[in-house]
Amino acid sequence: MSIESTLPVLKPADFASDQDVRWCPGCGDYAILAQMKKMLPSLGVPRENIVFISGIGCSSRFPYYMNTYGIHSIHGRAPAVATGLKSARPDLQVWVITGDGDGLSIGGNHLMHAIRRNVDLNIVLFNNRIYGLTKGQYSPTSPLGKKTKSTPMGAVDNPLHPLSIAIGCEATFVARSIDTNIKHLGAVFKRAAEHRGTAFVEVYQNCNVFNDGAWEYAKDRETKDDTTLELEHGKPLIFGKERQKGVRLHGLDPEVVELGKGISEDDLLFHDERAAEPSLAYLLSRMRYEDGFPEPIGVFRCVDRPRYDDEVNKQIEHSLKDKGKGDLDTLFNSGETWTVE
Known part of the structure; x- marks a missing residue:
């Protein structure tokens, strides 16, 4: 009988x-x-092997509501905390829950490096185009001209586009879904969980108090x-109520x-989600409703590349085999050391 x-x-x-x-x-x-x-029961992963890690924001309350292990970390640092955990415990399934403010403002640097390293993480970014927890200031994804408590005359910052950033960082799995499209959302989460490497999922999420109808x-x-x-792999880009339109x-446009x-x-x-060259996925991530295009949902990219946590642990195994187990005291008292009198 199997375990x-x-x-x-x-x-x-x-x-x-x-x-x-x-x-x-x-x-x-x-x-x-x-x-x-x-979705989680379909994976067959025990709850004690699942961890949700968040930063700060409305979305970051997520770990409290999951009967798994969880870490409510500090603002923008969830990807860094998750990288350390996954590297130390590769047997765990690690999810990062973040928002457009937490992930792309103070946390932009950490998000970018986790993606480029291809750590085996599932990153879900809730995008409501506003700061909700701090009561309605504009966020990195707020559109130009957006009037908020912190931009009463309209935002003058060019907005960031989460999927374009992820693809620019060579993300191996990139997807988008919508909070109310529940069947699609669950399917995207499952695809992300089954991917080995960084899976980045943007969810269009409504803040009905500070940015209703975004x-x-x-x-x-x-x-x-x-x-x-x-998006469907291998299928033409068709849309419309009668499926009478296409792209x-x-x-190059x-x-x-x-x-x-x-x-x-x-x-x-x-659509080719498995293309090694990310140019097509990037082009799709730039299609905007305000520019007259339908906005793609689904999996933009899904490719296989070496994973940071795997490679780090291979180096550790090689070092142990080659040099044996180290001693911290010996390390501190070797090499270039000197005494200050």
Whole structure:
């Protein structure tokens, strides 16, 4: 009998902690939490082998609500804490929960380096385009002209685009979903969990108190078919209520076209999430609703590359085999040492 077969069958309720969930009524975080708890039992990973690590912000309360191990770390440093944990305990499944403020402002440096190192982490960034916990200041993803408590005349900063940053850092798994598209969200979480290396997932999340409706065009039943495009590996980029529109390349630039007017599916751009060259994934990450394009959701990129935590542990194993177990006192008293009198 295998060890796996003796493990208890877990249900979503088994991943719910005894803590009262304290987000504002109607917050998109509830849907994200629910889909995470619903997805985790399908992985067959014991709860004691799962860790959620967060920084500071509304999203960062997440570890309290999961009946797993968790660390509520300091502002923006969750990727650094997670890197250390995964390197020391490669047997654990480690999730980083962050927001557009925590992850891209004070935490931008840590996020970038965790991604480029390809640490075996699952990073979920809740993007509501606002600072919610600190009561409505503009964030790194707020659009130009956004009027908030800290930008009463409108934001003049160019916004960051999370997926473009991740792909620019050579992320091996990049995906996007929406808090209200619950079936899609759960499927994306599962793909991320099954990926080896850094899996970066952006979730369009609504802050109904300080930035209500930020993603309404991508959520509303009347508009979402024309404003979003669900990516499928090996399939053409088709969207629209009647699936009558598509995206093709005009030189190096994407353009929206209508099918049936001398244009067939074969003329369209085909999605390849496994392409070693990230240029296509980057192009997709730049498609914006405000520029007249549907915004892609789903998996943008999924490739295999060496992982930081694996390589570090290989070096440790090699050193132990070559030199034996070290001694800290001997190390401190060897090499270039001197006495100050």
